[in-house]
Amino acid sequence: MQKKLCLTFCLCGAMLIPAIGPGTVSAANGELPDRAAIADAYKWRLNDIYPNDTAWQADANKLKTLFSQVAGYQGKLGNSAHDLLACLKLQDEISILAGERLYPYARMRRDENTADNEYQALSGKAQSLLVEAKAATGFIEPEILAIPANKLAAFRRQEPALKPYSYFLDGLLLKKKHVLSPAQEELLFRSEDVTEAPADIFNTLTGADMKFPAVKDEQGQEVQLSPGRYINFLRSNDREVRRTAFEAYNNTYHQYRNTLAATLNGYVKKNIYYAKSRNYASALEASLAPDRIPVSVYDNLITTVNNHLEPLHRYVALKKKALQLQEIHMYDLYVPLVRDVRYQIPYDEGIKMVERALAPLGPDYALNLNKAITSGWIDAYETKNKRSGAYSWGIYGVHPFILLNYNNDLNDVSTIAHELGHTMHSFYSNASQPFITSQYSIFTAETASTVNEHLFLNHMLNQTTAKNKKIYLINQYLEDLRATVYRQTMFAEFEKMIYARAEQGETLTADSLERIYHDLNVKYFGPEMTVDKEIDIEWARVPHFYRNFYVYQYATGYSAATALSEQILTEGKPARERYINQFLKAGGSDTPINILKRAGVDMAAPQPIEVTLTKFAALVDQLEKLLAE
Structure with missing residues (x-):
């Protein structure tokens, strides 16, 4: 969060080049600039x-x-x-x-x-x-x-x-x-290197040894498939490009189905072994214990989402109709409903957009947000050899820092809002808590960032009048929610089912895993979706299954954020004061469930998830009306 004005110059070879400032992200020859060419106002301190x-x-x-x-x-x-x-x-x-x-x-x-x-x-x-x-x-x-x-x-x-x-x-x-006893603890500790083998084998097999075929792109050119390129193929306007990429990618995993089933089976058995050794009732209970999350919270998520699958079924049907398809397949899910929507937003304007969007959080939040933006907390632009992606890093006793790779796109502005959410969470927590209780849990880590994303998207929707842009924004909102709540809950349900079977002594085979996964896709996506056989192997390529019972937190965090942001927008001052004082400032001073409850969200109850899925249904209604106009 940084923005001090500076007109420094740097020497590059024999030339004196003015430091790059707002809206300029590349050197004159089209290559990424050196770090020295970026004005200090856009670098962290x-x-x-x-x-x-x-x-x-x-x-x-x-x-x-x-x-x-x-x-x-x-x-x-x-x-x-x-x-x-x-x-x-x-x-x-x-x-x-x-x-x-x-x-x-x-x-x-x-x-x-x-x-x-x-x-x-x-x-x-x-x-x-x-x-x-x-x-x-x-x-x-x-x-x-x-x-x-x-x-x-x-x-x-x-x-x-x-x-x-x-x-x-x-x-x-x-x-x-x-x-356990010191001797038993020593044995468990020494076994960890051995029991990490399934995850290590999965990472090596899928990251180094697995080779993907070439497929044709929209220009008919042969292009090598890769995990990074796969999603772009699924977003193609050309349905044949989507289909062939989908089949080629999943069939590559299918060739290794038995090995991948064996690695997942081994990883599941490992977690069951440690849970039993430490006298937990299940691997799920053992996984939730560090954050003191009751198993009922996990079960509540799955039950509530299962009770609200109808909006997702309607969304699938609407997408089928909008894309004018006789049948909608799994490879049609990611294609945008509108094309050629472009945003060119210079960094300084993006910052202003975020500040306006977060105004509902009140004057104190705005004051500290501005401090973050103007005091050398943010590293804004992509430069040669800079780490990719984005993150926020809270430093107790100093202040948080944000790494960005801003490139003038709407997603980049949304990323600013997201990372500022993490940063303000760390800022308030570190300022309010002693060190021992300053670190918030993974369960709540994405809540503050997602609150900011929701406020930003709501602001954009309220400010946008162009039909195509409105459709684009609503579809993005729906896709985020589908991927984060529905999809991650389906993953969580899959995990619960396979662990339950393994705890009863069943060996997880490729056949049994594919049957479970296929049936879940049929249930979640509804009668309009043609569930292709290739999707049955998707479980084999989800790395988060090697972080046991982790994915449910994406869905709970998103749901908590939706409920909190709706309260902030509708209730105003009382809700934002609860949010700042009871949530952002609380850090890790209590269980995540208690902290969220004091802020106004009970994650042990269905209500926050129901609010989220009601929001999804309302957005489907809006999208349907816009497409009908």
Whole structure:
């Protein structure tokens, strides 16, 4: 979030080239510019973390001394409340230094230019320091768990300064019944390298060994298929291009169906083994336990979405009609309803659009948002060897940073809104919470960013009068919701089903996985959809199935964001104050479910998901009317 005006110049060869400013993203020859050619107003200020690399090294040396200090507490945490508090404070200091200063600085310097060997090396050193920090403090949690419950309770009464650690300590106590003897814990720890094999094999097979055929593009040219190119083929206006790409891509996975079934079966069995070893009722319960999410939340998502499949069925039917198809197939889902909608939005205008869209969040949010934009928090433009994509990185005790690769497209403006959502979440949390409770959970991580996206899309829809652009925006909104709520819930239901079968002793084979996946597609997409046999293998190419029970959080986070944004737009001040004070400022001070509930959203109930799917249905209605005009 950055934008300080600067008219610097840089030397490039023998030429003096003015620094690139608003709306200029490439050098004169069409190549990406060097970083030095970008005005400072459009670059982040990592000097806010360290003024130079010498200061970084001084803190790296200091960290080593902290390792020695914390080692002095090993074996003593049960002695007194004073020793426990001192050790926890020292752990915070180590974590801040390693994870909130040394590592982010080195990584973000590397991300500025991934070809810079100096910062590649510094990033490697920072990663090693993180590992050392984890090892140096690894004794703390087991020692706390070994303190008798009544004694730990007495420590907490005796020492008021332990109060900020209450949520952390309560979490450890909940975990206690799932912690084994030291010898058993050692065995489980040593087995992790071996049990990661299924995921490693999947990544190697699909990322390195699997080769995709060439297919013809819209010009009739042979083009090599790849995971990155596949979605562009599915968006083609030429239906034959879509069909052939769809068949070729999925049939490539089909050739390895038995191996891929074996890797997924092995990964599922691994998680069941660890869950049983730690006395959890199921692998699902074990996966949700760290964030204290009840299994009922997962089940509620699936049940509620299953009860609201009709709007998705209507959307499929509407798309079939709009595309004038006799049959709609799985490869027709991604093709846009309107073509040639183009936006050219310079960065400064994009920033203004986002500020206007987020005005419903109130004056305090606007003030801090402007600080983010004008104070060197954002790295805006793509440059040579800069890391691709976008992210927000919250640095406790400094401020968050945003990496963008802005290229004047509407999606780039939406990305600004998204990343600013993460950034403001980190900003408010870090400013309001002690370090130990400043980190929000994965369950809520995408909520703030998606609230901003919703507010931005609503703003764009309200400001847009051109029919084609309105259709484009509504279709984008529907596709985002379909992909994030319906699709991810289908994935979550698939996971639940295969784990249930494996926990009953069934081996997951390619045939059984394909049957389950086919039937889910029939159920979710409805009677108008022709569910092609090629889609049956899609489970085999979903990398998130190797992060067990992770995908449901996309759907819950999106639903929470939809409910919150609707409240902000309809209720005004009371809703935004709940959102900022009870959610953004809460960090990780309570369970994600409790934090969201105080903000006005109960994710243990159907209502937020119902609000989201009602929004989907209303957008289908709007789209239907526009297409009929």
